[in-house]
Amino acid sequence: MTQELEELVSLFRKGDTRALAKLITMCEESEDKARRIIDMLDVDTQRRAHIVGFAGAPGIGKSTLINRVIEEYRRRDLGVGVLAVDPTSPYTGGAVLGDRSRMNRHSVDPKVYIRSMGTRGQLGGLSRATRDAIRLLRAYGKDVIIVETTGTGQNEVDVARVSHTVVVVMMPNLGDTVQFIEAGPVEVADVFALNKADLVGADATMAELRSMVQLRFASNSWVPPIVKTIGTTGEGVKELVEWIEKHYKYLVETGELRQRERRAYLYEVVDLTKHRLSTLVDSEIGSDSHALEKIDFLDGSANPYKASDNFVKHLIERISGHTQQKL
Amino acid sequence: MSQALDKPKQETRKIRVLVAKPGLDGHDRGVKVLARALSDAGMEVVYTGLHQTPSQIVGAAIQEDVDVIAISILSGAHMAIVPEVLRLLRENNAGDIAVLVGGIIPDEEAEELKKMGVYEVKGPGTPLSELVEIVKRAASARH
Numbered sequence: 001m002t003q004e005l006e007e008l009v010s011l012f013r014k015g016d017t018r019a020l021a022k023l024i025t026m027c028e029e030s031e032d033k034a035r036r037i038i039d040m041l042d043v044d045t046q047r048r049a050h051i052v053g054f055a056g057a058p059g060i061g062k063s064t065l066i067n068r069v070i071e072e073y074r075r076r077d078l079g080v081g082v083l084a085v086d087p088t089s090p091y092t093g094g095a096v097l098g099d100r101s102r103m104n105r106h107s108v109d110p111k112v113y114i115r116s117m118g119t120r121g122q123l124g125g126l127s128r129a130t131r132d133a134i135r136l137l138r139a140y141g142k143d144v145i146i147v148e149t150t151g152t153g154q155n156e157v158d159v160a161r162v163s164h165t166v167v168v169v170m171m172p173n174l175g176d177t178v179q180f181i182e183a184g185p186v187e188v189a190d191v192f193a194l195n196k197a198d199l200v201g202a203d204a205t206m207a208e209l210r211s212m213v214q215l216r217f218a219s220n221s222w223v224p225p226i227v228k229t230i231g232t233t234g235e236g237v238k239e240l241v242e243w244i245e246k247h248y249k250y251l252v253e254t255g256e257l258r259q260r261e262r263r264a265y266l267y268e269v270v271d272l273t274k275h276r277l278s279t280l281v282d283s284e285i286g287s288d289s290h291a292l293e294k295i296d297f298l299d300g301s302a303n304p305y306k307a308s309d310n311f312v313k314h315l316i317e318r319i320s321g322h323t324q325q326k327l
Numbered sequence: 328m329s330q331a332l333d334k335p336k337q338e339t340r341k342i343r344v345l346v347a348k349p350g351l352d353g354h355d356r357g358v359k360v361l362a363r364a365l366s367d368a369g370m371e372v373v374y375t376g377l378h379q380t381p382s383q384i385v386g387a388a389i390q391e392d393v394d395v396i397a398i399s400i401l402s403g404a405h406m407a408i409v410p411e412v413l414r415l416l417r418e419n420n421a422g423d424i425a426v427l428v429g430g431i432i433p434d435e436e437a438e439e440l441k442k443m444g445v446y447e448v449k450g451p452g453t454p455l456s457e458l459v460e461i462v463k464r465a466a467s468a469r470h
Contacts, residue, residue: 101376107386
């Protein structure tokens with residue numbers, strides 16, 4: 001395993017696409033492998049890449065729009081990495097990853113790398129390995145890394161914790177002004193794309209969006225622009241990319257870039273810790289129903305709060321090494 | 328710090344499949360049904376969309392690190408397209424990715440494709456459960 005990994009990492013450093021793809025697979029497979037890879041790569045923080053997240057409801061045209069955004073970046077001769085996340089079925093563990101079908105023509109461009117990822121049980125629109133994949137793409141030398149979320153809707157704000165710039169994609173006639181003031185992706189938007197702008201109703205939606213932006217962001221130093229786009233034809237995409245780049249410049253000039261990266265890093269530490277603790281809980285119980293019985297430390301007095309107190313105490317003892325004993 | 332937090336986590340090796348539709352025919356009902364069946368069997372299925380060239384298919388397969396490529400061709404162009412996919416895979420040092428072909432393929436040509444290195448060739452009417460098994464076998468032959 002270690003030798004295989006060393007070989008892969010050295011190929012990766014030479015720019016081998018297959019090695020990059022395999023390393024991402026390993027990061028998806030287990031946290032242990034991910035950790036070893038990140039250790040070996042020694043996370044090159046000097047290399048910069050602009051990380052751009054795309055959020056928005058399913059069917060709104062994110063993948064088709066990204067297809068055009070890749071094109072625009074390639075016109076500027078920038079290397080692009082895309083991580084397209086789609087939901088994994090909680091019932092079967094399987095997934096149909098369809099985002100790629102909107103952008104597969106870029107598969108023959110050696111400066112573009114597109115990877116489809118299943119959420120694999122993670123909520124919030126991304127997968128656990130997404131951040132590792134971003135790190136790998138940055139170390140690989142991509143200038144722009146686009147992260148497309150699942151589009152599962154209003155809870156989809158994780159993308160803001162990994163991106164420098166969040167593009168929230170909207171379309172005409174999708175809900176009214178009340179939807180716009182509700183919580184969700186709107187809150188994390190740096191740029192709005194009003195996609196499918198050729199549909200009837202686009203002007204009315206544009207007006208609603210404008211008043212929402214005024215209401216919500218007027219006092220911010222960065223007021224998110226709204227760009228009309230048509231993903232199928234590419235109209236408005238040049239302007240969209242210009243705004244995305246302007247936002248990055250704004251982040252650099254105001255020093256907010258560092259702050260955002262710092263915050264993203266700290267959130268990652270928190271998430272990783274949560275994940276490890278939850279894995280510990282699961283491993284204490286195992287798949288054995290007898291062990292499950294044992295977490296009711298109070299012999300069936302049916303007070304879940306107290307039982308949980310005791311379970312937490314037990315876990316702390318396990319972590320601190322005071323007991324080696326499993327339940 | 329004890330070992331409690333460091334014990335080996337469960338490893339999940341998921342089978343990844345590229346479902347590809349090369350050439351000019353637009354009949355994608357079959358691949359969509361197949362994609363669904365493979366995903367129901369717990370696999371991750373990447374769908375390329377219609378009208379793919381062999382180099383697009385191979386590019387996608389490498390970037391996605393799939394175990395298996397399932398190609399569906401109903402246009403009769405299989406003897407032009409499939410050998411080119413195999414050649415490009417080898418050329419890109421990815422000859423270990425298994426290739427399956429489905430569609431309207433005459434028996435003698437199916438044999439020829441298998442001789443060239445195609446893992447399996449199947450036609451209409453093959454039960455989905457059989458296809459799922461073939462993909463599983465092709466993937467495990469690889470690891």
